[in-house]
Amino acid sequence: MTSKPVVAIVCDTSKSGPHIYHSVGDKYIQALRRCADVTPVLIPSLDVPVPAEEIFSFADGLLATGGYSNIQRHYYGDAPAPEGENEDPHRDKNTLPLIRQAIAMGIPMLGICRGLQELNVTMGGTLYPRLHEIDGRFDHREDKDAPVDVQYGPAHSVSVREGGLLHTITGADEFMVNTVHGQGIRDLAPGLVVEALADDDTIEAVSIENAKAFALAVQWHPEWKAWENDQSTRIFRAFGDAVRAHSKSRVGK
Numbered sequence: 001m002t003s004k005p006v007v008a009i010v011c012d013t014s015k016s017g018p019h020i021y022h023s024v025g026d027k028y029i030q031a032l033r034r035c036a037d038v039t040p041v042l043i044p045s046l047d048v049p050v051p052a053e054e055i056f057s058f059a060d061g062l063l064a065t066g067g068y069s070n071i072q073r074h075y076y077g078d079a080p081a082p083e084g085e086n087e088d089p090h091r092d093k094n095t096l097p098l099i100r101q102a103i104a105m106g107i108p109m110l111g112i113c114r115g116l117q118e119l120n121v122t123m124g125g126t127l128y129p130r131l132h133e134i135d136g137r138f139d140h141r142e143d144k145d146a147p148v149d150v151q152y153g154p155a156h157s158v159s160v161r162e163g164g165l166l167h168t169i170t171g172a173d174e175f176m177v178n179t180v181h182g183q184g185i186r187d188l189a190p191g192l193v194v195e196a197l198a199d200d201d202t203i204e205a206v207s208i209e210n211a212k213a214f215a216l217a218v219q220w221h222p223e224w225k226a227w228e229n230d231q232s233t234r235i236f237r238a239f240g241d242a243v244r245a246h247s248k249s250r251v252g253k
């Protein structure tokens with residue numbers, strides 16, 4: 001039986017009683033299995049991060065997932081968030097350098113929601129901490145009281161950059177996406193290219209200029225029932241193909 005290539009997913013951390021737990025949302029794992037056809041491997045977000053070289057000695061891709069926590073603001077030069085903001089310092093400490101190292105090593109990567117924000121921040125960009133407070137911007141947050149199918153259902157359209165990576169993958173100029181985020185890209189990092197915009201000019205997808213390998217990040221959630229949506233299926237299949245190509249190139253070494 002031929003083994004499937006591995007995609008590393010860095011965990012979120014949470015506390016239950018005195019104990020720290022590491023976790024990844026099931027929908028990301030399901031989309032990787034069913035649409036990218038790869039083997040997901042969860043990487044703990046430790047106080048001393050697992051080195052990139054160790055992870056990428058067996059993983060041929062990196063998925064930076066969404067997460068309810070916000071990136072600590074000092075990573076993009078802002079003053080600390082107000083007391084009580086949902087943050088995950090361990091996730092930041094593990095994912096931000098790992099994304100940078102994956103890019104440098106030519107490891108295929110896909111970022112989703114928080115993962116897009118992490119890519120932008122780790123490459124030197126900044127965020128709007130509260131996008132909905134910015135004049136002219138929509139409120140991109142989900143209605144937490146709505147059923148989950150509504151929270152992750154189509155919410156607004158995105159306009160796709162003609163001839164870009166996302167356009168090549170989806171074949172679409174415009175399509176509907178869900179929206180489950182309160183933060184958004186403010187200053188685009190050097191070396192990132194806009195792949196899609198919302199009507200309020202919020203950056204909804206980016207790629208890396210002259211990337212060594214597949215590198216795409218989106219602000220929406222294509223992992224949500226990815227197999228039921230054409231653009232989502234195409235995104236995960238393209239990511240899986242890039243991971244398989246990287247795996248094959250490694251076998252030859």
Ligand SMILES: N[C@@H](CCC(=O)NCCCC(=O)O)C(=O)O
Nearest residue numbers: 066067068069113114181182183
């Ligand atoms: N906290 C950030 C990122 C939002 C995000 O990733 N939302 C998804 C949460 C749960 C999930 O579907 O994994 C922001 O608010 O912008």
